[in-house]
Amino acid sequence: MKYDFKKIEGKWQKEWEKAQIYKAKDFSNKKKYFALVEFPYPSADGLHVGHVESYTAMDIVARKRRMEGYNVLFPMGWDAFGLPAENYAIKTNIHPAKTTRINAKNYEKQMRSLGFSFDWSRLVDTTDPDYYKWTQQLFLRFFEKGLAYRAKANVNWCLSCKTALANEEVVNGRCERCGGEVTQREKEQWMLKITNYADKLLAGLKDLDFLQEIKTSQINWIGKSEGALLDFSISNSDFKVKVFTTRPDTIFGATYLVLAPEHVLISNLKNQISNFGEIEEYVLRTSKKTEEDRLKSDKDKTGVELRGVFAINPATKENIPIFISDYVLANYGTGAIMAVPAHDERDFKFANKFNLQIKKVVEFKDARIFGSLKSFKESFISEVKKKWNFRDLNNKEDIFEIVSNEVKDIFELAKNNFNDHSAVLWSDGDVKQILFHSDSGENKIFDWSDGELAKNARNYGLMLGIKQEFMGWGNILEPYLEDGKLINSGEFTDLLSSEKRWEIAYSLNGRKEIKYKLRDWVFSRQRYWGEPIPLAYCDVCSANVKSFGIDPKKNWSEGEKLNPGWVAIPEKNLPVVLPSLKKFKPGEDGESPLAEAKNWIWIKCPKCGGKARRETDTMPNWAGSSWYFLAYALGGSLAYKKKGSFWNKKKLDYWLPVDWYNGGMEHVTLHLLYSRFWNNFLFDEKLVSNPEPFQKRTAQGLILGKGGVKMSKSKGNVVNPDVVSSEFGADALRLYEMFMGPFNQAKVWEVSGILGPYRFLERVWNFGTEMVSSGVSDDKELSVLVNATIKKVSDDVEKMAFNTAVSSMMILINSFYEKKELSVNLWKKFLLILAPFAPHITEELWQKTSIKKSKKIKFIHQEAWPEYDEKLVGDKTVEIVIQVNGKIRGTISVDIGVSEEKLKKQVLDLEGVKKAIDGKEIKKVIFIKDRLINFVI
RNA sequence: GGGCAAGUGGCGAAAUGGCAGACGCGCAGGCUUCAGGAGCCUGUGAUCGCAAGAUCGUGAGGGUUCAAAUCCCUCCUUGCCCACCA
Secondary structure (H helix, E strand, O other): OOOOHHHHHHHHHHHHHHHOOOOOOOOOOOOEEEEEEOOOOOOOOOOOHHHHHHHHHHHHHHHHHHHOOOEEEOOOEEOOOOHHHHHHHHHHOOOHHHHHHHHHHHHHHHHHHOOOOOOHHHOEEOOOHHHHHHHHHHHHHHHHOOOEEEEEEEEEEEOOOOEEEOHHHEEOOEEOOOOOEEEEEEEEEEEEOHHHHHHHHHHHHHHOEEOHHHHHHHHHHHOEEEEEEEEEEEOOOOOEEEEEEOOHHHHHHOOEEEEOOOOOHHHHOOOOOOOHHHHHHHHHHHHHOOHHHHHHOOOOOOOEEEEEEEEEOOOOOOEEEEEEOOOOOOOOOOOEEEEOHHHOHHHHHHHHHHOOOOOOOEEOOOEEEEEEHHHEOHHHHHHHHHHOEEEEOOOOOOEEEEEEOOHHHHHHHHHOOEOOOOEEEEEOOOOOEEEEEOOOOOEEEEEOOOHHHHHHHHHHHHOOOOOHHHHOOOOOOOOOOOOOEEOOOHHHOOOEHHHHHHHHHHHOOOEEEEEEOOOOEEOOEOOOOOOEOOEEEOHHHHHHHHHHOOOHHHOOOHHHHHOOOEEEOOHHHOOOOOOOOOOOOOOOOOOOHHHHOHHHHEEEOOOOOOEEEEOOOEOOOOOHHHOHHHHHHOOHHHHHOOOOOOOOHHHHHHHOOEOEEEEEHHHOOHHHHHHHHHHHHHHHOOOOOOOOOEOEEEEEOOEEEHHHEOOOOOOOOOOOHHHHHHHHOHHHHHHHHHHOOOOOOOEEOOHHHHHHHHHHHHHHHHHHHHOEOOOOOOOHHHHHHHHHHHHHHHHHHHHOOHHHHHHHHHHHHHHHHHHOOEOHHHHHHHHHHHOOOOHHHHHHHHHHOOOOOOOOOOOHHHOOOOOOOHHHHOOOEEEEEEEEOOEEEEEEEEEOOOOHHHHHHHHHOOHHHHHHHOOOOOOEEEEEOOOEEEEEO
């Protein structure tokens, strides 16, 4: 009988669907397991092979968990708001809701045909008004608690289209559509105060089982840094400049200040600045700078000095110049820095360009001693290696380095151990000496604090890449960025910079301050195809809030107090449904397309009954995906479409947190951070019981097209999973994607690669239909191998080492073929471990074997995951490697657990070993039980 | 410029201190077949050798170790993410 995957796959997909075996039950005696994959944006192109990779992996996990007796929730949905649907609508005038519906249907069909065990009854769709009603309601919570506020933020602005652009629409600083120039333009927008949660989002990571690189990217994005705020007075003025620095210990080396071009001090000091015209011009120029220009000017720092004014360094009391430059950002820290060119790379570059004083205030704590290997006798090298941290720097001159503060001892040792080459040893530490053994046989010691002598020493042939500042002469060539010993620092001189960092700050009336790179989340988009922001603006209420201040009788929420005039649409009027429009294009003046819906905009103010205008901006894509996992737990569309209360904390408590979340590496910063932020906030609002939504998070590697490049329509290298599965079957496609390579690494799609897994399935089919019979009893060797494979596959799935799991099953079927027959018992175990990977073929073959069916259990996917017998995993005998001096001279097969003595006798009698040892004395024997024996001669 | 990965046969890769190249693709040969982009079997890192076997071999160089693809140092290359974050 031929392996007819088309017939088999369709048949079982229908049967499973009929029996509803993947439906998750709220509450159960079984332990729950929530397996989550990122829900896709249903594009017109259909499913991508990258989706298939992620879904197959988690499908395997979900199926295995069910077999292990868990109550599993493995849901799917549509993250359907987005730019492509909107752009398509602009082009064709077809409503995005319609295209979305068609695309989603196609996605569902494709996913079903691949046999994923999703619980389709819980499907969610972010563009469903019944869904985004809750997205809006949750947003209003942020608003009511004062976590949403209006502020000016930059948007990408196309000068020729006169519209705001999404980041995706800006390509190399130009508009994707018309190729016009893109600049930044300020616009008032809604912001979410994610920075309030910066600390929680950082601390919360600690106990989570995320891949380390994912944690790192979250940590870096939050970017916590601890610094000091310090005041610099301005000479002849009452104004002060506050600077933020992480290195207050270097303040004695602060030789100038730099302000961001937007800094208020500039206008405050207008009358005292003699070159104000020049300053104004610079400010104007930088404000016009596009992203592109800034990239170009990366290397070359620009700036202008504020002439006529000076700041006073609070540590040295010296007058220092003030500059403005766009390398200082207005919206980080205080928008002003103290520049320490000797110890900061950017300040160093700037100082060199403008010829400013560079003052060194920190130096290396230990001595760093360099020498040339050729200069010293073996005895010196071996002695030094024993006592100190010796590193061979592997320059052509064989330079080594020792980091130590025992310079004197090392020099003492060196004196007596010269070769007769010219010898070199130098140090930049406490003992500033150079030992030198000249060609004429003379030993000389130079004190290098004496610049002249040291220069002479150099002429003897000492220059082997010595950095000049180590020698204590000449200019500083590069800044020293690390901690070390303070110099030129008043009372703190000779103390350690790391220990005195805060003391120095406090002594100058500074205070500690924690800053984050993380900025508040710009939550407005000037777009049609997103959730309307459920707020309205009312002039009367604005005046009321402002004039009454905080009047408790008026019942103003925090958000309404924070944003005078802005009032929430009441819950009973949600959802605020997107009005249908004729034109979807963003407005010419930077307004959202919704501003064109004249009938929709004007409403009765929910607060005072007057005239109010709706917010016309919509929410960003990230909104709907910030809580979709909660919607699944709450029952999905069936639940949110039903009247009555959708939010059910008992269900959330049961299912959350997500036990395992897998998705793309491209979403491990923003989406992950945003959804953790929402969940943390909902926890504070007592709407959920865990601050952290995801217990474990992993990521798959990209699947690339030919030549290792990203798959894209324009390159014509997109692989359609439908085409592959109609030729080789869903099981073969699933297996191939798991077999391709390490799950978390980027992999290149190779058409011919699928043949291996396909042939494997054919072999499984042929063996199962022809060579398994009830008359055969368990073969001993095969029992052992089946056991080992169960263990291997069980472990590998947990590690996401799917490629080696598949290969171990290939090895197993190859061994079955070698024996030419197999017992039903072992065959069933094999089918069970293969079932999560290839659900259809295993179901068909399972049904063909003589199995007991019960009312409850009809399918292989309802059976229990096979256990392995630890005693049967290994063989009774084991191959031991025999080495002589680390080289392999043979192997020997012995009983497991054999002792060193016994093995030694046996091994030394072997011809090959005798020959290798050649009668020499055995100095040492290394014996690793059941692994290896190594004779050192 | 910064951060994070990764470099192993003709190719995808395995081995995370203990027999480098499992498993698969491709290739070569054999069996079977009217036929095959089918199935089964055998071989397949390089060099030398009829063979047994020997030597070399995991981006380059060095170090630690009885033993290194694996750990440490320096450098090179590629990919991804981020752009002056004090």
